[in-house]
Amino acid sequence: MRHLSSCCILTIFLSIAVAAYAPGHASLSTFHQLQTPSRTRSVFSRLRDGLIRRVWSISSCTGEVGASNDVKSASPPPSTLLARYSGDVVLRFSINSPEEAAALTEAVHVLFLDVWEFNADWVDIRLAKEVVPSLLGLLPPSLQHAHTPLMHDLAQAIFESYPSLTFEDPSPRPQDEHRPFSPVLQASPNTDQTNLFFRNYQPLSVIIPWMRLLRSLFPTHVRMINVGVSYEGRDIPALRVGVHPTNADKPSSPRKTIIIAGGSHAREWISTSTVNYVAYSFITAYGKSQEMTRLLEEFDWVFVPTMNPDGYIYTWENDRLWRKNRQQTSLRFCRGVDLDHAYSFQWDHDSTVANNPCSESFAGEGPFQGVEARRFANWARNETANNNVSIVAFVDLHSYSQQILYPYSYSCATTPPALENLEELGLGLAKAIRMTNGEEYSVTAACEGSVDSEENREKKEKFWPRIESGGGSALDWFYHELNVKYSYQIKLRDTGSYGFLLPSKNIVPTGLEAFNAIKYMGHFLLGNKGIEVEEEESLEGSTAVAAGKHEEELADDAADVELRRRRRR
Numbered sequence: 001m002r003h004l005s006s007c008c009i010l011t012i013f014l015s016i017a018v019a020a021y022a023p024g025h026a027s028l029s030t031f032h033q034l035q036t037p038s039r040t041r042s043v044f045s046r047l048r049d050g051l052i053r054r055v056w057s058i059s060s061c062t063g064e065v066g067a068s069n070d071v072k073s074a075s076p077p078p079s080t081l082l083a084r085y086s087g088d089v090v091l092r093f094s095i096n097s098p099e100e101a102a103a104l105t106e107a108v109h110v111l112f113l114d115v116w117e118f119n120a121d122w123v124d125i126r127l128a129k130e131v132v133p134s135l136l137g138l139l140p141p142s143l144q145h146a147h148t149p150l151m152h153d154l155a156q157a158i159f160e161s162y163p164s165l166t167f168e169d170p171s172p173r174p175q176d177e178h179r180p181f182s183p184v185l186q187a188s189p190n191t192d193q194t195n196l197f198f199r200n201y202q203p204l205s206v207i208i209p210w211m212r213l214l215r216s217l218f219p220t221h222v223r224m225i226n227v228g229v230s231y232e233g234r235d236i237p238a239l240r241v242g243v244h245p246t247n248a249d250k251p252s253s254p255r256k257t258i259i260i261a262g263g264s265h266a267r268e269w270i271s272t273s274t275v276n277y278v279a280y281s282f283i284t285a286y287g288k289s290q291e292m293t294r295l296l297e298e299f300d301w302v303f304v305p306t307m308n309p310d311g312y313i314y315t316w317e318n319d320r321l322w323r324k325n326r327q328q329t330s331l332r333f334c335r336g337v338d339l340d341h342a343y344s345f346q347w348d349h350d351s352t353v354a355n356n357p358c359s360e361s362f363a364g365e366g367p368f369q370g371v372e373a374r375r376f377a378n379w380a381r382n383e384t385a386n387n388n389v390s391i392v393a394f395v396d397l398h399s400y401s402q403q404i405l406y407p408y409s410y411s412c413a414t415t416p417p418a419l420e421n422l423e424e425l426g427l428g429l430a431k432a433i434r435m436t437n438g439e440e441y442s443v444t445a446a447c448e449g450s451v452d453s454e455e456n457r458e459k460k461e462k463f464w465p466r467i468e469s470g471g472g473s474a475l476d477w478f479y480h481e482l483n484v485k486y487s488y489q490i491k492l493r494d495t496g497s498y499g500f501l502l503p504s505k506n507i508v509p510t511g512l513e514a515f516n517a518i519k520y521m522g523h524f525l526l527g528n529k530g531i532e533v534e535e536e537e538s539l540e541g542s543t544a545v546a547a548g549k550h551e552e553e554l555a556d557d558a559a560d561v562e563l564r565r566r567r568r569r
Contacts, residue, residue, distance in 0.1 A: 077159035084319070085155040087130070090116060091147045092496060093123045100143050105467050107138040114321070114360050116499050117401050117491075118467045120448060124150060124496055126321070150496050157501040158320045161269070163200035198277060198511065200504045201269045203316045204309055207276065211239055211305075214283055221286050221296055227304055228375030231327035234309040236372060239279050242300035243286070243293075254390035256525075257383070260518060261304040261376075262397040264339045264474065265323050266311030267500045270492050270510055271397040277511025278518055279303035295522040300389070307372055308339055321500065327371055329357035329364075338362055340396075341469055342370030343377065343477035346410035361468040373474070380482060392525055393486040394478040395518065400499050402441045404429050405489040407479040409446035409470040418485065425486055425524050432520040433513040439493070446475055446489055486521070490514070 076082075095101050104123060108115055111131060116124040127135060136144045151157055197210060215224045221243045228236040245252060260278060262271035282301055285292035295301075306312045310326040324336025334357040341347075341363035348367075356362060368374035383389040406422040408414055416422065426443040433441050447470055479487035493502055493510045502510075 077155045081155045081159050085158055085321075087128050088126055088154045089129055089132070090124060090126045090150040090154065090499065091132070092150050093125065093143060094146045095121060095123060096142070096146075100140060100146075101467070103138065103140050104143060107135055108467065109359070110138065111135060112356070112358050112360075114323075115467055117496070119401060119403070122496075123467055124499065126154075150499065151501075157498065160503065161201065161320065161501045163202075163504070195280075197280075198273070198507050201273055201507070202276075204306065204313055207272070207305055208237055210276075211237055214239065214280070218283050218286070222283055225302075227302070227379045228372060230308070230310045231325055231371040232310045234313075236304065236307060236309060236376065238302050238304040239283075240300055240302050241279065241282050241286075241296060243297045244300075245297075252388065254384075254388050255300050256298065256392045257300040257302060257389050258393040258395070258518075258521070258525075259302045259304065259380075259391060259478075260395045260397070261307055261474075263304075263306030263308050263312055264396065265398060266306075266308050266315045266325075267321050267323055268397075268399040269315070269500070270399045270502045270506065272305045272312065273507045274397055274492060274511050274514045275303050275305045277507065278515045279305075281511070281515045291523075292519070294526075295519070298526060299392070299522060304376075307376060310372075311336070323360050324362065325370060325372055329362070331357040334358040334362075336362065337364045337370040337373075339370045339373045340398075340474055341472040342368060342373040343472045343474055344368050345472065345477045345480050346408075347472035363469065363472050367472065377477065380478070384482060391478070391482060391484050393521060394474075394482075394484045394488070395521070396474050396489045397492060397514070398489060399492045399502065400494055400496070401491045402439060402493060402495055403491040404441050404443045405446035405475065405491070406443075407446065407476050407487055409473040409476050409489075411470070412445060412447040416479065422486065422488075425521065426488065428520050428524055429488070429490070429517040432516045436513045436516045437509050439513060441490075446470060446473065486525070490517070 077086075093104060095104065107113070108125065111127070111134060113131075113135070114126040116126055118124065125135075197206075202210070211224055215222045221241055223240045225238050225240050226235040227238045230236060242255075244255070260275055262268070262275040265271075279301075282292065282296065282303075286296050287293055308325050311322055311324060314322045314326055322336075324338050326335055327337055328335055329337070336357075338361045341361055344367035347363065364370055368377065380391065384391060404426045406426055407416045423443065430441040430443050433439055473489070475487055475489045478484040492514070493506055
């Protein structure tokens with residue numbers, strides 16, 4: 001056993017963990033109904049036999065034990081999902097004027113609708129089919145035909161977002177038979193396809209033991225910590241990754257720390273998986289990549305997969321589309337506070353928005369009423385005040401819409417200090433993502449959702465109404481209250497085709513995009529251009545055409561920054 005690779009150990013662990021949630025287990029009540037017991041027994045027998053063959057008879061952990069959604073996709077959703085979601089639709093409204101934005105905002109608040117996402121051009125709303133006529137009756141004629149359905153079968157999409165309990169034949173594929181596992185992500189583009197953990201979304205009861213296992217496998221640079229306790233008494237776990245200097249003769253300066261958090265909104269599963277992916281990538285690259293080793297020596301990296309463990313568990317056991325935490329409010333039948341509006345900075349900036357506990361963006365009845373937000377903020381303050389820590393960057397992962405947002409969120413009327421630095425790094429993050437898989441992420445201030453247009457701002461006209469309040473965000477609080485110079489909210493894939501129900505096949509590519517972006521941030525904070533250093537090395541010996549394209553991209557980025565600066569003058 002001592003010769004088993006970390007892949008084998010992690011695969012064995014996850015297989016045992018998944019087996020624990022076969023039908024009949026006390027948890028995951030929604031998940032239980034996705035397969036029948038007879039099918040499950042056969043599945044796990046095959047999985048067990050495959051693992052035994054691979055671990056004891058083959059020298060490397062090369063077989064792919066992938067979860068397949070083919071069988072599940074061909075099956076209808078269970079009756080529980082049909083009963084809850086079959087009557088719901090997701091509509092996208094195109095917004096073209098301040099009057100349309102104001103009318104839609106008012107209708108959303110009157111009907112307590114679930115706003116999935118919005119930007120300056122469109123708003124995605126989930127609602128019951130029978131409510132559609134009432135919504136359209138509150139809207140101006142120009143909006144009554146300016147909407148399109150995003151999902152024709154919401155219950156099926158939800159069903160397919162849960163992991164399948166049907167596994168493929170675990171025998172090695174011919175092309176993989178002689179390929180050894182390597183934890184260095186850059187060594188092979190298909191390395192993560194053999195990692196069972198990232199083949200599907202994982203429940204918290206699998207994530208926490210997985211984090212403990214990483215701590216045990218990599219004790220030199222991984223510690224498991226808690227950054228708070230939830231309303232229902234659960235720890236908010238995190239991995240602190242970094243290598244501390246051991247020179248006791250030289251007093252140490254405050255340890256530069258970068259926080260990567262996800263899962264503030266419970267239904268945004270891709271944010272939790274992405275934090276885990278980036279953490280795993282950093283951890284396993286230490287000592288195998290010179291650039292990654294340096295990043296772990298220069299910074300501490302705190303990875304918080306889910307800021308909202310109560311809500312996350314609730315999405316697995318009861319309501320896949322639950323957003324808020326699970327604490328009691330003044331209305332017994334309307335639970336939960338939106339943690340991303342619960343921070344103290346500019347909490348009451350717009351008290352007329354989301355002041356009802358039944359609203360999906362309810363910010364609480366006072367600053368920091370959201371338990372998890374308050375305790376996480378207390379942890380961060382304690383780190384900087386008492387533990388010799390300097391938080392130099394904060395990244396809050398969300399979904400969806402593919403945006404990189406910087407302060408301020410509460411208002412566009414105030415320009416943050418060092419705006420040019422925020423924009424420069426933001427454009428670099430977007431470029432790192434684009435160079436990974438070709439995905440485009442926009443870079444803008446967080447206030448510039450469906451709030452105002454740049455044309456109106458230049459004319460100093462009235463801002464467009466917000467679909468939901470931007471006050472009390474973690475983004476603004478870390479930037480303004482803790483003086484974290486680089487504070488971002490990144491909204492991951494996609495742009496609306498699946499929304500919060502992003503298929504699991506996107507976990508690895510989305511994680512890789514985020515990994516490259518966060519790695520770029522580390523290089524940027526070290527004072528170099530990050531990926532552009534690597535580009536120069538990879539371009540050695542390339543044609544003049546390729547070099548010209550590279551210079552063109554850099555020029556475009558510089559022009560974009562300069563254009564934004566002029567707009568704010």
